[in-house]
Amino acid sequence: KAGVTQTPRYLIKTRGQQVTLSCSPISGHRSVSWYQQTPGQGLQFLFEYFSETQRNKGNFPGRFSGRQFSNSRSEMNVSTLELGDSALYLCASSLDPVLNEKLFFGSGTQLSVL
Amino acid sequence: AQSVTQPDIHITVSEGASLELRCNYSYGATPYLFWYVQSPGQGLQLLLKYFSGDTLVQGIKGFEAEFKRSQSSFNLRKPSVHWSDAAEYFCAVGARSGGSYIPTFGRGTSLIVHP
Numbered sequence: 690k691a692g693v694t695q696t697p698r699y700l701i702k703t704r705g706q707q708v709t710l711s712c713s714p715i716s717g718h719r720s721v722s723w724y725q726q727t728p729g730q731g732l733q734f735l736f737e738y739f740s741e742t743q744r745n746k747g748n749f750p751g752r753f754s755g756r757q758f759s760n761s762r763s764e765m766n767v768s769t770l771e772l773g774d775s776a777l778y779l780c781a782s783s784l785d786p787v788l789n790e791k792l793f794f795g796s797g798t799q800l801s802v803l
Numbered sequence: 804a805q806s807v808t809q810p811d812i813h814i815t816v817s818e819g820a821s822l823e824l825r826c827n828y829s830y831g832a833t834p835y836l837f838w839y840v841q842s843p844g845q846g847l848q849l850l851l852k853y854f855s856g857d858t859l860v861q862g863i864k865g866f867e868a869e870f871k872r873s874q875s876s877f878n879l880r881k882p883s884v885h886w887s888d889a890a891e892y893f894c895a896v897g898a899r900s901g902g903s904y905i906p907t908f909g910r911g912t913s914l915i916v917h918p
Contacts, residue, residue: 693846720903732893732908744901779846787903788835790854794846
């Protein structure tokens with residue numbers, strides 16, 4: 690069974706640009722969540738989707754957005770990139786849509802903003 | 804609001820020695836607690852979880868953790884560390900929000916294993 694797949698693996702952008710990251714969950718998993726990981730702030734929750742609906746959103750500005758498609762694949766978008774957006778963005782999927790008792794993480798997308 | 808504190812940023816142990824990583828949480832209700840491990844360049848992998856019942860939980864790779872409500876702690880232990888255990892370890896508490904539980908992670912403890 691394939692794991693959580695995130696593309697691209699690495700991304701370099703400049704300030705002011707926008708970026709779209711993709712996440713394909715494990716087959717059968719309908720809950721997808723996104724995290725930002727930085728050395729300074731650690732792992733911070735961005736948002737969670739279930740059945741194409743955003744259920745939860747973390748404390749991030751509106752420049753961060755996401756969506757989920759009918760096949761459970763998810764994308765997140767960051768507009769007007771800032772230097773501080775440089776981070777590892779992790780996607781996780783879960784079979785249990787309530788307890789999220791076991792999150793399966795992808796290897797992440799490393800975003801560098803120059 | 805919930806929070807997790809991992810007091811040790813780095814821990815160094817010798818291969819074969821025992822290990823204990825500390826985790827303290829703050830949450831108003833019954834906590835759902837997790838330990839995840841992250842190897843360099845990889846995502847996180849669940850080691851073990853606690854929801855209810857026996858306060859000593861067994862996980863993968865020979866790890867165990869003990870939930871102590873009176874101390875708000877969920878420390879991770881391993882009797883004998885292997886070089887392959889060198890990684891970043893994250894404790895997390897799941898908090899109810901919007902119909903699901905969202906984990907809040909601690910800042911992590913980096914484990915260094917000396918041969």
